[in-house]
Amino acid sequence: MSYPYQIKSLEQYHQVYRESIENPEAFWTTIAEHFRWKQNPERTLQWNFKDPEVKWFEGGTLNITENCLDRWAETQPHTAALIWESNDPEEHHRILSYKELLFKVNQFSNVLKNNGAKKGDRICIYMPMVPELAIAVLACARIGAIHSVVFGGFSAQSIADRINDAQCNIVITADGGYRGNKEIPLKNVIDDALVQCPSVQRVIVLTRTRIPVSMIKGRDTWWEDEIRKVETSGNPFVQAEEMKAEDPLFILYTSGSTGKPKGVVHSCAGYMIYTNYTFVNVFQYQPGELHFCTADIGWITGHSYILYGPLSAGATSLMFEGIPTWPDAGRFWDIVDKFKVNILYTAPTAIRSLMVFGTELIDRHDLSSLKVLGSVGEPINEEAWHWFDQHIGKGRCPIVDTWWQTETGGIMISNLAGITPQKPAHATYPLPGVQPILVDEQGNKIPGGDASALVLPSETISGNLCIQFPWPSIIRTTYGDHERCRTTYFSTYDHLYFTGDGCLRDAEGNYRITGRVDDVLNVSGHRIGTAEVENAINMHTGVVESAIVGYPHDIKGQGIYAYVIFNGHIPDKNLVAQDIHQTVSRIIGAIAKPDKIQFVSALPKTRSGKIMRRILRKIAEGDVDNLGDISTLFDPAVVEEIKMNRL
Numbered sequence: 001m002s003y004p005y006q007i008k009s010l011e012q013y014h015q016v017y018r019e020s021i022e023n024p025e026a027f028w029t030t031i032a033e034h035f036r037w038k039q040n041p042e043r044t045l046q047w048n049f050k051d052p053e054v055k056w057f058e059g060g061t062l063n064i065t066e067n068c069l070d071r072w073a074e075t076q077p078h079t080a081a082l083i084w085e086s087n088d089p090e091e092h093h094r095i096l097s098y099k100e101l102l103f104k105v106n107q108f109s110n111v112l113k114n115n116g117a118k119k120g121d122r123i124c125i126y127m128p129m130v131p132e133l134a135i136a137v138l139a140c141a142r143i144g145a146i147h148s149v150v151f152g153g154f155s156a157q158s159i160a161d162r163i164n165d166a167q168c169n170i171v172i173t174a175d176g177g178y179r180g181n182k183e184i185p186l187k188n189v190i191d192d193a194l195v196q197c198p199s200v201q202r203v204i205v206l207t208r209t210r211i212p213v214s215m216i217k218g219r220d221t222w223w224e225d226e227i228r229k230v231e232t233s234g235n236p237f238v239q240a241e242e243m244k245a246e247d248p249l250f251i252l253y254t255s256g257s258t259g260k261p262k263g264v265v266h267s268c269a270g271y272m273i274y275t276n277y278t279f280v281n282v283f284q285y286q287p288g289e290l291h292f293c294t295a296d297i298g299w300i301t302g303h304s305y306i307l308y309g310p311l312s313a314g315a316t317s318l319m320f321e322g323i324p325t326w327p328d329a330g331r332f333w334d335i336v337d338k339f340k341v342n343i344l345y346t347a348p349t350a351i352r353s354l355m356v357f358g359t360e361l362i363d364r365h366d367l368s369s370l371k372v373l374g375s376v377g378e379p380i381n382e383e384a385w386h387w388f389d390q391h392i393g394k395g396r397c398p399i400v401d402t403w404w405q406t407e408t409g410g411i412m413i414s415n416l417a418g419i420t421p422q423k424p425a426h427a428t429y430p431l432p433g434v435q436p437i438l439v440d441e442q443g444n445k446i447p448g449g450d451a452s453a454l455v456l457p458s459e460t461i462s463g464n465l466c467i468q469f470p471w472p473s474i475i476r477t478t479y480g481d482h483e484r485c486r487t488t489y490f491s492t493y494d495h496l497y498f499t500g501d502g503c504l505r506d507a508e509g510n511y512r513i514t515g516r517v518d519d520v521l522n523v524s525g526h527r528i529g530t531a532e533v534e535n536a537i538n539m540h541t542g543v544v545e546s547a548i549v550g551y552p553h554d555i556k557g558q559g560i561y562a563y564v565i566f567n568g569h570i571p572d573k574n575l576v577a578q579d580i581h582q583t584v585s586r587i588i589g590a591i592a593k594p595d596k597i598q599f600v601s602a603l604p605k606t607r608s609g610k611i612m613r614r615i616l617r618k619i620a621e622g623d624v625d626n627l628g629d630i631s632t633l634f635d636p637a638v639v640e641e642i643k644m645n646r647l
């Protein structure tokens with residue numbers, strides 16, 4: 001097996017890129033021929049960014065699991081599809097060949113059907129990083145149900161919001177999960193969520209930790225019991241549902257600048273083709289290699305580069321249940337040596353958190369199996385880049401800095417490992433088919449910012465990053481609210497998809513993403529909306545008002561700084577801060593807890609009552625002498641107070 005569409009030289013990249021711009025339809029039609037269709041597509045692309053409406057491969061029908069499982073189970077049944085490493089280094093790892101994974105997905109597809117699941121149903125998955133999570137996701141796809149995976153760190157309230165927004169009828173969960181030395185309850189959290197979720201009729205619960213759980217008669221059932229029922233009823237094969245190219249494959253909720261998370265919807269065919277194409281090209285995957293993406297399947301990176309991208313390419317994907325620092329900070333390196341990992345794809349936060357432990361643990365490892373390193377989720381600072389290169393890659397592994405988003409489905413701007421040039425802290429060139437463009441605040445095109453024009457800027461330029469042409473895995477809608485999709489992504493600038501990111505482009509054509517320009521924070525690679533955190537803090541009885549900004553954080557990239565107006569006397573600041581933490585954990589989840597809480601008597605506002613976040617941001621960053629013009633403030637004196645009590 002080889003990948004005929006894998007780009008093998010810089011020259012070829014330039015040529016393929018040009019072709020993909022000049023004739024995108026012909027380009028993607030050729031790529032689409034490498035997949036298993038039930039009916040071939042009739043029309044490659046129909047689109048406008050005004051409504052927006054984007055349709056790829058119309059007339060085509062398929063099932064993504066036939067592309068991820070059946071075709072490999074036929075040609076390479078004994079190749080490992082998934083290798084799973086437990087949180088506990090003493091627990092035996094598990095290997096699932098393509099044949100075994102297909103069998104298990106069929107079994108669980110039957111379980112879902114036995115529990116009333118049908119094509120088009122929405123199914124919420126709230127599980128630890130165990131193989132059954134992958135099986136559950138793929139089984140949904142096989143029967144045409146739309147999965148909505150919710151990351152295990154979200155609170156009951158967040159889960160309830162997501163379940164209600166999508167009107168899920170089934171929840172798949174586990175009793176609990178392991179993370180480092182902690183046992184995390186999951187079913188109990190689901191029980192709290194379901195008090196508010198009348199649409200849910202069935203909860204399927206996997207046994208993982210044996211933590212006590214309450215199983216409600218008529219609603220809750222054990223995963224293992226359900227599998228047993230299927231086992232006794234003979235051949236578990238389930239005909240994969242015939243899906244239209246544009247049928248939704250999944251919903252994944254992500255934070256934006258408003259208070260409510262959005263359900264990003266991805267389609268069956270376009271998403272499959274794009275994640276496969278980018279997996280094969282960015283990482284330069286060769287058959288037989290082992291790919292280790294350290295993300296959680298609760299985020300888009302896990303969806304695209306643990307599951308759908310690698311499996312659709314017949315690759316071997318490693319899935320790790322635990323955390324990089326347990327039992328010690330050498331865990332990733334243990335795993336690399338144990339399984340001879342070839343590709344390691346991780347986040348700058350993980351790299352920075354491991355840097356502080358020095359190199360002693362690393363030196364005890366071989367790491368010579370590594371061929372390619374990758375970074376995703378947030379800007380990687382040069383120091384972390386060089387550390388990764390020197391200590392992990394030993395100066396001989398290309399590093400791909402991959403820029404993309406939940407909404408883009410797959411990698412958009414990145415070097416191709418060992419093929420196109422890398423530059424520390426730069427995502428570099430767009431993938432074929434991707435047409436980035438930089439615009440100013442008014443939407444004017446910045447000369448030299450348009451990759452498709454094939455003209456380089458004479459010096460480094462800066463602007464807001466937009467994409468001017470659809471790619472196959474572009475967001476199709478925000479679930480249940482298409483207008484929100486339009487206003488969030490397609491209305492800021494006419495005829496452009498706006499990413500929300502600021503970006504530079506140097507004279508060699510390299511793009512460098514500098515971070516969000518909207519009210520979204522990126523904390524440890526997790527997207528967190530400031531409005532969402534403010535709403536949560538404001539739920540606390542004593543809080544009158546709050547404002548959230550980000551500030552540079554050595555490990556997390558960005559930390560959360562909260563300015564809080566509290567009602568009346570504060571007897572003990574620490575206690576109140578803890579109460580606020582607890583409130584945020586309850587409403588959103590522990591990942592959104594502020595790193596710093598400063599109590600203030602007022603917030604800097606304009607005369608029209610708008611909070612001047614720019615000032616709060618500068619103070620949080622420690623840049624107190626450069627606040628700029630504050631004369632438009634209603635009460636400039638509050639700035640002095642806030643500056644004085646800065647944490």
Ligand code: WTA
Nearest residue numbers: 376377378379401402403404405406513516
């Ligand atoms: C940021 C994660 C710089 C960016 C796949 C984007 C990055 C947001 C990079 C999306 C990168 C992601 N360099 N910034 N290589 N990759 N980002 O939806 O701000 O969780 O808009 O998707 O992460 O986060 P999301």
